[in-house]
Amino acid sequence: MNWLLLLEQILNGFQLGLLLFLLAAGLTLVFGIMDMVNLAHGSFYMMGAYFCATFTGWTGSFLLGAVLTLPAVFLLGIIVEVIALRTLYSRDHLDQVMATFGLILFFNEATRLIWGPIGLVIPLPDFLNDTVEIIPGAPYPAFRLAIILVGFLVAGLLYFIVARTKLGMLIRAGASNREMIGALGVNIRLLFTLVFGLGAALAGLAGLMAGPILSVEIGMGESILILTLVVIVIGGIGSIKGAFIAAILIGLIDTVGRSFLPEILDLVLPAQTAATAAPAISSMMIYLLMALVLAIRPQGLFPPKGVGR
Amino acid sequence: MTASPRYVINAALLIFLAVLPFLTDWAGDSFYTGLVSRILILAIAALSLNLLIGYGGMVSFGHAAYIGVGAYVVGIGAFHAFEDGIDWMLNGYAQLAAALFGSAVIALIIGAISLRTRGVYFIMITMAFSQMLYFSAVGVETYGADDGLTIYSRSDMLGLIDLNNEKSLYYLIFLSLLVVLYLMHRLVGSPFGNVIRGTRSNEARMRAIGFSPYKYRLTAFVIAGVIAGYAGFLMANLNDFVSPDLMHWTRSGDLIIMIVLGGMSSLFGPLYGALAFLILEELLSSIPLTVGGLRIGEYWQLIFGPLLILIVLYARNGIDSFLPAARKEE
Numbered sequence: 001m002n003w004l005l006l007l008e009q010i011l012n013g014f015q016l017g018l019l020l021f022l023l024a025a026g027l028t029l030v031f032g033i034m035d036m037v038n039l040a041h042g043s044f045y046m047m048g049a050y051f052c053a054t055f056t057g058w059t060g061s062f063l064l065g066a067v068l069t070l071p072a073v074f075l076l077g078i079i080v081e082v083i084a085l086r087t088l089y090s091r092d093h094l095d096q097v098m099a100t101f102g103l104i105l106f107f108n109e110a111t112r113l114i115w116g117p118i119g120l121v122i123p124l125p126d127f128l129n130d131t132v133e134i135i136p137g138a139p140y141p142a143f144r145l146a147i148i149l150v151g152f153l154v155a156g157l158l159y160f161i162v163a164r165t166k167l168g169m170l171i172r173a174g175a176s177n178r179e180m181i182g183a184l185g186v187n188i189r190l191l192f193t194l195v196f197g198l199g200a201a202l203a204g205l206a207g208l209m210a211g212p213i214l215s216v217e218i219g220m221g222e223s224i225l226i227l228t229l230v231v232i233v234i235g236g237i238g239s240i241k242g243a244f245i246a247a248i249l250i251g252l253i254d255t256v257g258r259s260f261l262p263e264i265l266d267l268v269l270p271a272q273t274a275a276t277a278a279p280a281i282s283s284m285m286i287y288l289l290m291a292l293v294l295a296i297r298p299q300g301l302f303p304p305k306g307v308g309r
Numbered sequence: 310m311t312a313s314p315r316y317v318i319n320a321a322l323l324i325f326l327a328v329l330p331f332l333t334d335w336a337g338d339s340f341y342t343g344l345v346s347r348i349l350i351l352a353i354a355a356l357s358l359n360l361l362i363g364y365g366g367m368v369s370f371g372h373a374a375y376i377g378v379g380a381y382v383v384g385i386g387a388f389h390a391f392e393d394g395i396d397w398m399l400n401g402y403a404q405l406a407a408a409l410f411g412s413a414v415i416a417l418i419i420g421a422i423s424l425r426t427r428g429v430y431f432i433m434i435t436m437a438f439s440q441m442l443y444f445s446a447v448g449v450e451t452y453g454a455d456d457g458l459t460i461y462s463r464s465d466m467l468g469l470i471d472l473n474n475e476k477s478l479y480y481l482i483f484l485s486l487l488v489v490l491y492l493m494h495r496l497v498g499s500p501f502g503n504v505i506r507g508t509r510s511n512e513a514r515m516r517a518i519g520f521s522p523y524k525y526r527l528t529a530f531v532i533a534g535v536i537a538g539y540a541g542f543l544m545a546n547l548n549d550f551v552s553p554d555l556m557h558w559t560r561s562g563d564l565i566i567m568i569v570l571g572g573m574s575s576l577f578g579p580l581y582g583a584l585a586f587l588i589l590e591e592l593l594s595s596i597p598l599t600v601g602g603l604r605i606g607e608y609w610q611l612i613f614g615p616l617l618i619l620i621v622l623y624a625r626n627g628i629d630s631f632l633p634a635a636r637k638e639e
Contacts, residue, residue, distance in 0.1 A: 088622075093429060094362065094565070094569065097368065097565065098566060102614040109609075110611060113611065222559070229433050229437075233429075279448040283447070287437045294425070295422045295425065298425050298427075
């Protein structure tokens with residue numbers, strides 16, 4: 001086994017995991033507090049990448065572009081919530097699935113109309129395009145390292161907000177019993193809108209960071225949305241802590257599994273079979289994990305307090 | 310018993326569908342026979358899904374998976390018959406049996422695990438399972454992986470019916486639709502159907518009067534899966550092609566749209582929904598209007614997306630609510 005490669009893949013796993021966490025944090029709150037299925041969350045991720053590509057083009061600087069993108073996606077989230085989603089909270093899940101599916105179609109098509117069908121490239125400044133030798137002999141891209149750092153920072157900040165501030169207290173209370181905090185006189189509508197905008201901004205942040213390494217293209221939000229849904233379901237809907245642990249877990253399993261599963265399968269299966277089975281099994285692995293978790297713990301690993309069976 | 314207006318409308322639709330191939334013959338344009346064939350196959354799948362969503366309250370977001378299973382059975386059979394000369398694998402009855410059995414087993418496994426969960430979790434886990442099947446189809450190089458499999462020869466029904474003839478294939482699909490409609494009608498009205506509907510309205514009461522909802526739900530789940538598998542068998546023969554795309558989660562979303570578009574609480578709803586969905590797609594994408602050098606029709610989803618939201622918000626029972634009421638239901 002190649003230890004340097006393993007180390008690099010573990011770092012990549014953390015990087016994917018933290019991106020997933022940024023998406024999952026917002027989504028799990030929307031699910032948990034508002035009991036709302038939002039399939040359009042991936043669209044904010046896509047819009048983050050597209051906004052950032054445009055703003056970077058205007059200002060000539062990736063960092064400025066990123067700074068402009070966050071409030072833009074925050075606003076977009078609030079607009080979508082106020083216009084389309086607000087009336088859906090009281091509806092059943094089927095209606096929410098349908099309406100947000102419609103939103104995905106709208107966003108994808110609007111993006112194609114505005115930016116054209118061909119993907120965009122976000123150019124990185126030189127200091128992020130470099131590599132860093134964390135361990136001698138193993139250069140690692142600086143930008144990926146930056147994603148890991150930003151991811152941990154945001155995770156810490158979120159933990160602080162949720163665990164230590166009044167807003168966080170309201171969010172936690174909302175996740176365990178939203179009728180009750182409404183009855184206690186909290187303006188729950190405003191809270192919902194705020195949380196929704198915050199979630200959209202986090203998704204936008206994930207999108208603008210994923211843009212330079214993956215590609216900025218239509219439909220980029222959908223493949224990652226499914227991964228995000230897996231994360232929040234494994235973590236327990238409404239739980240930030242669960243989302244964090246599940247996101248890192250999924251990131252590691254997916255990345256490390258994809259690069260090492262062929263070798264592991266080689267040990268137990270004939271080479272021919274292993275070569276054909278490995279790609280299929282490695283993309284199925286996280287879904288298997290999700291099925292396993294739900295079969296054993298139908299509420300996910302860390303359901304928020306107060307969510308009974 | 311006098312025929313209610315709704316009864317007349319439904320009957321008129323079926324008669325229209327029955328004579329459609331002759332109408333297109335007369336118009337000299339057989340394109341529409343193929344289009345309507347596709348619509349009717351999707352209607353069969355949507356009808357089976359409606360047993361779960363409309364009557365059982367189980368929002369399964371992975372129903373396209375069973376269509377994929379049925380379709381891949383045909384594709385794989387034709388592949389081996391063509392590549393390895395295994396002739397019996399082209400036998401339509403063997404393929405049909407394998408398609409139904411395969412989708413039943415897979416629905417049983419998926420259902421047994423998924424039905425332990427409720428609400429959002431159920432939606433997500435059924436979607437995850439269908440994505441699992443999607444990725445396994447993408448991963449299997451032998452059967453074309455991403456690119457799918459071209460079917461060089463349709464199922465051989467041993468002279469009973471020639472599937473290569475578009476008109477006989479159409480009538481097979483149409484008859485299948487009638488059978489599935491009748492089956493659903495009987496199923497929903499049966500004691501079994503009453504239990505399924507009862508568990509949707511109030512599970513606690515159903516338990517209190519001595520039913521175990523899990524068994525009934527699982528049975529419904531498998532029935533729906535098998536019917537969708539059958540739709541997949543037809544779909545593969547119509548398209549001469551199978552690909553993982555059949556199982557993508559957005560295809561499952563399309564089926565749900567058809568149900569909601571048509572109206573969930575009626576027998577014919579999914580049929581109207583499938584018709585409306587594909588006709589809307591055809592219509593919107595052929596809007597000739599051009600604004601600023603861009604043809605609007607090319608961006609039809611820009612209209613369809615918000616339309617979907619409006620339908621959800623303001624016309625909850627879909628097309629069904631615009632038809633005259635047959636009788637007071639529920």
